Amino acid sequence: MREVIIVGSGPAGYTAAIYAARANLKPLVIASSVEAGGELMKTTEVENYPGFPEGIQGPELMIKMQEQAERFGAEIVLDDVVSLDLSGDVKSVTLGNGDVHEALSLIFATGSAYRKLGIADEERMSGHGVSWCATCDGFFFRKKTIAVVGGGDSAMEEATFLTKFADKVYVIHRGDSLRASKVMQERAEANEKIEFLFNKTVEHIYGDELVTGIGIVDTKDGTERTLDVSGLFIAIGADPRTHLVHGQLDLTTFGTIAVDGRSSRTNLPGVFAAGDVIDPTYRQAVTAAGSGTVAALDAEHYLAALPKELKEQVDAVPVSA
Amino acid sequence: MSEAKAVTDDSFQADVLDSNETIMVDFWAEWCGPCRAVSPILDAIASEHADKIKVVKLNVDDNPAMAMKYQITSIPAMKVFRGGQVVKTVIGAKPKPALEADLAEFLA
Numbered sequence: 541m542r543e544v545i546i547v548g549s550g551p552a553g554y555t556a557a558i559y560a561a562r563a564n565l566k567p568l569v570i571a572s573s574v575e576a577g578g579e580l581m582k583t584t585e586v587e588n589y590p591g592f593p594e595g596i597q598g599p600e601l602m603i604k605m606q607e608q609a610e611r612f613g614a615e616i617v618l619d620d621v622v623s624l625d626l627s628g629d630v631k632s633v634t635l636g637n638g639d640v641h642e643a644l645s646l647i648f649a650t651g652s653a654y655r656k657l658g659i660a661d662e663e664r665m666s667g668h669g670v671s672w673c674a675t676c677d678g679f680f681f682r683k684k685t686i687a688v689v690g691g692g693d694s695a696m697e698e699a700t701f702l703t704k705f706a707d708k709v710y711v712i713h714r715g716d717s718l719r720a721s722k723v724m725q726e727r728a729e730a731n732e733k734i735e736f737l738f739n740k741t742v743e744h745i746y747g748d749e750l751v752t753g754i755g756i757v758d759t760k761d762g763t764e765r766t767l768d769v770s771g772l773f774i775a776i777g778a779d780p781r782t783h784l785v786h787g788q789l790d791l792t793t794f795g796t797i798a799v800d801g802r803s804s805r806t807n808l809p810g811v812f813a814a815g816d817v818i819d820p821t822y823r824q825a826v827t828a829a830g831s832g833t834v835a836a837l838d839a840e841h842y843l844a845a846l847p848k849e850l851k852e853q854v855d856a857v858p859v860s861a
Numbered sequence: 862m863s864e865a866k867a868v869t870d871d872s873f874q875a876d877v878l879d880s881n882e883t884i885m886v887d888f889w890a891e892w893c894g895p896c897r898a899v900s901p902i903l904d905a906i907a908s909e910h911a912d913k914i915k916v917v918k919l920n921v922d923d924n925p926a927m928a929m930k931y932q933i934t935s936i937p938a939m940k941v942f943r944g945g946q947v948v949k950t951v952i953g954a955k956p957k958p959a960l961e962a963d964l965a966e967f968l969a
Binding site: 572573574575576577581582599618619620636637666667668669671673675676677679680681749750771 | 890892893894895898899901902921922928932933934935936938952953954955956957958
C-alpha cells in the first residue's frame with residue numbers, strides 16, 4: 541500500500557506529484573495510456589507560463605514537469621483508471637491492465653474533456669475532416685479552406701495556427717463578440733487568412749468520406765447557408781472529467797468536483813481534487829499547477845494526522861505492482 | 862523508438878499491398894504527440910499477436926503520396942490492409958483495451 545495515488549498528469553497532477561514526492565510520500569501517478577501530460581500535449585507555444593520569457597512548447601513543459609516529479613521519486617504509470625473505490629480509509633484504484641493499487645489518500649486531477657457540438661455526423665466525420673486538435677491535424681489541410689468553431693483563447697490559437705497550412709480559415713462564433721484574451725484576439729484579427737462569422741452556429745456537417753461543407757445558421761434571423769470547407773475544428777471549451785467519481789464525490793452546479801473553500805478537500809476524507817476538474821472559471825496551466833500544490837499539501841496534512849495503525853499498513857502491505 | 866518497420870511511398874506496394882499478411886499501417890509524424898503515445902501500444906499489440914498482424918509505420922511528412930492516397934486528415938491513423946485493400950480504419954490514440962476491441966476480428 542502507498543500513502544498517496546495521483547490520478548492525472550497535467551499541470552495539476554504533476555505539480556501535486558512534485559510536492560508529494562519532495563514530502564517523501566512516494567506518490568504513484570496514474571498518467572493515462574495515451575493522454576499522459578494532458579491537454580498541453582496538444583498545444584504548441586505556451587507564452588503565459590511564468591519562468592519562460594521566450595515561451596515554451598506545451599509538450600516540452602509537460603515532459604519537464606514529469607522529469608521533475610520523477611527526480612524526487614514519483615512513480616509514473618502509463619495506464620488508465622477504470623474504477624475507483626474511495627469510500628473507506630484505504631482508497632483503491634483499478635487500472636486498464638487489471639492492476640489494483642491502494643493508498644491512504646488520493647488526489648484526483650483528471651482535467652477536462654473537449655466539448656462536442658452534439659450535431660449529426662460529428663462523430664462519424666471525426667478524423668475525416670472534423671477535428672479537436674489543430675496541432676495534430678492542421679498539416680493535412682494545406683491550401684484548403686477550413687472552419688474553426690469557438691470564440692475563446694483555444695479557438696483563436698487553433699485558427700492562428702491553422703493559417704500556417706490553410707489558405708482560408710473561418711472562425712464561427714455563436715455570440716457577437718469573442719471571449720478570447722485581448723492578445724489572442726488581436727493576433728487572429730490581424731491575420732489576413734482569418735474571417736470571423738459572428739452570431740452563427742454550426743448545424744450540419746456534409747460529406748460522405750471526407751467533410752465537404754458545413755451548414756451554418758444565423759442566430760438572429762434563422763437563415764442557413766452552406767460553407768464549402770474541408771475541415772471543421774471544434775474549440776468550444778471543455779467539460780470536467782468526472783465520470784470515474786460519479787456517485788462518490790459531490791459535484792457543483794458547474795459539474796466540477798466540489799471542494800471545501802480554497803482547499804482541495806472533497807466530501808470524502810482522504811480524497812483531494814485539483815486542477816480543471818474543480819475549476820469552472822480560470823482553467824490555466826499555472827492555476828492548475830497551483831491547485832496541484834494545494835492538493836499535495838492537503839494530502840500531506842491529512843496523512844500526518846492519521847492514526848498510527850493505518851500508517852503502519854503502508855509498509856506492512858507491499859505495493860501490488 | 863518503435864520496433865515497427867518503416868514503410869515509404871516507394872516501398873508501400875511491396876511491403877503492404879503485395880503482402881500476404883494482415884498489415885496495419887500506422888500513419889504518424891514526429892510532431893504528433895498522440896502518435897508518440899500510441900506507438901508503444903501498437904508495438905505491444907504487434908508483439909503479442911505476431912502470428913496474426915504485422916504493424917508498420919508510415920511517416921506522413923516524408924511520404925505525402927500515400928497519406929494523400931488514403932485520405933489521411935488526422936493522425937495517428939491506423940489502417941489494416943489485407944490483399945491490398947483497406948479492411949479497417951482506426952483513428953486517434955486509444956488505450957490498449959480499446960484498440961484491441963477495434964482490432965478484435967484480426968487478433969482472434
